[in-house]
Amino acid sequence: MSMNGSRLLNSCKRGVQAALPQDCLLCGAASDDAPLCGPCRDELPSLPRTCPVCAMPSSLGEICGTCLRHPPQFDMTVAVWRYAYPVDRLVQALKFHGRLALASFFADELACLVERADVADIVMPMPLHPSRLTERGFNQAAEIARHLAGKPGTRLAFRGASRVRRTLPQANLPLDERARNVRGAFACALDLTGARVAVVDDVMTTGATLGELAKALKRAGAARVENWVVARTLD
Ligand SMILES: [Zn+2]
């Protein structure tokens, strides 16, 4: 196993490491140098068996009917948790309150799920529109993605894709308007010919935004696009 591979496995066993002793964000118990204590981490809402393409429930883990009928532009989705309490609070704590220790926690949990033997050539965060980046000061997906680099041959592309127009927040829209809201939202300036690209994001809801980005990446030549997401909504 490569040095990076063993380092990742060790981090799976250890859980997440931040720099200083701290209290668990959820219960306040001492949690050494991790943002959550062991019991709170173990109780985070897991996903049932899911479709490998869209990560929606699928009783045998087979490709679901929706993906068979309307194959999305992405090829695979890896999701760590169900987007439910308290994962929603943790995601919001990173995104809106700048709890950056959570970025490495999320990245370590994702790294445990991603098949290291078939790792992506390029890891790319879901881009924010520049105006939203200015409002927030950082891109939470980029903060997570920066911790996922490290395997030889894997390249981080922070600015490989961009949002070419500002879209309404998907959460404020009815489900049937979300695909239209993000249509044509992305551009990719890289030549991705033959590349396996992993897109990192915090939450996957309908998959419309990830699908639209995957479309832009495939247009740029990507051979395969995987979504690596922290949490998946199931409703
Ligand atoms: Zn706790």
Ligand SMILES: [Zn+2]
């Ligand atoms: Zn599916």
